[in-house]
Amino acid sequence: MKLGIAGKAAIVCAASKGLGKGCALALAQEGVAVTISARGEEALAATAEEIRSETGVTVRAVVCDVTTSLGRSEILAACPQPDILINNAGGPPAGDFRDFTMEDWQRAVNANMLSPIEMIKATVDGMLERGFGRIVNITSSSVRSPIDELCLSNGARCGLTGFVAGLSRKTIRRNVTINNLLPGPFDTDRLRGNIAHRAEAAGKEIAEMREISAANNPAGRFGTVEEFGATCAFMCSVHTGYMTGQQIMMDGGAFSGTM
Ligand code: NAD
Numbered sequence: 001m002k003l004g005i006a007g008k009a010a011i012v013c014a015a016s017k018g019l020g021k022g023c024a025l026a027l028a029q030e031g032v033a034v035t036i037s038a039r040g041e042e043a044l045a046a047t048a049e050e051i052r053s054e055t056g057v058t059v060r061a062v063v064c065d066v067t068t069s070l071g072r073s074e075i076l077a078a079c080p081q082p083d084i085l086i087n088n089a090g091g092p093p094a095g096d097f098r099d100f101t102m103e104d105w106q107r108a109v110n111a112n113m114l115s116p117i118e119m120i121k122a123t124v125d126g127m128l129e130r131g132f133g134r135i136v137n138i139t140s141s142s143v144r145s146p147i148d149e150l151c152l153s154n155g156a157r158c159g160l161t162g163f164v165a166g167l168s169r170k171t172i173r174r175n176v177t178i179n180n181l182l183p184g185p186f187d188t189d190r191l192r193g194n195i196a197h198r199a200e201a202a203g204k205e206i207a208e209m210r211e212i213s214a215a216n217n218p219a220g221r222f223g224t225v226e227e228f229g230a231t232c233a234f235m236c237s238v239h240t241g242y243m244t245g246q247q248i249m250m251d252g253g254a255f256s257g258t259m
Pocket of ligand 1: 016017037040066088090091092139184185186187189
């Protein structure tokens with residue numbers, strides 16, 4: 001299948017590693033020019049070079065923190081008129097809600113709700129004027145099914161989901177869709193950190209906890225960033241103009257619901 005997005009321009013936030021990188025690479029493989037961002041210069045430059053040499057597309061790399069207004073304005077200066085926006089940022093820390101302060105909650109809400117909303121606000125009207133836009137928010141399976149130790153994520157991401165549910169119905173008439181992509185366990189640095197936290201809490205070795213977690217998933221494994229990126233690229237394709245406001249769950253079937 002041809003995705004029909006060659007020549008388009010995409011912003012992929014928080015994309016030097018993990019799921020964001022998977023999305024940036026998959027879009028670039030479809031001929032999309034990508035503007036990627038992350039805080040660490042070295043990893044971002046290496047990822048930009050990898051995408052460039054593998055795909056030949058234009059890759060702009062912006063070293064910044066997407067959770068700040070300065071960071072977001074730097075991304076937008078590098079790519080003022082994106083056709084595609086992939087919202088992503090680091091996830092909040094794991095822990096017991098009794099230990100989290102007001103500042104912890106504000107940080108989580110800022111990173112996983114308000115920053116994506118600000119990026120949408122800055123880009124959606126241009127997409128509406130041009131008659132094409134695809135916005136994908138990387139959220140989490142925790143929106144559908146709470147994860148015990150990730151209460152900050154469970155809460156903050158539902159705020160974004162609620163906002164998108166409303167706006168996405170107002171943009172589709174102009175061929176601008178907004179959907180959420182919900183990762184379950186994908187084999188990234190983030191997952192490795194969460195497993196280490198769980199192993200410590202259970203008094204187990206990290207390797208053992210990793211094996212248990214993978215075996216407990218209906219797929220018997222973790223997802224790959226390539227699978228995630230390919231799904232994201234499809235969600236950004238010309239074929240998804242009739243799909244908006246959806247929660248696309250990629251969790252190996254771990255959420256056991258009929259609908
Ligand atoms: P990761 O730690 O592997 O990669 C995160 C990327 O984001 C890195 O490139 C990092 O440099 C960048 N980044 C983090 N904070 C940033 C910021 N403030 N500004 C700019 N760049 C920033 O994480 P991941 O596994 O790819 O996860 C991506 C998102 O998906 C996170 O919000 C995470 O909580 C969520 N998620 C991941 C999983 C999983 O299993 N991997 C599951 C559910 C949800």
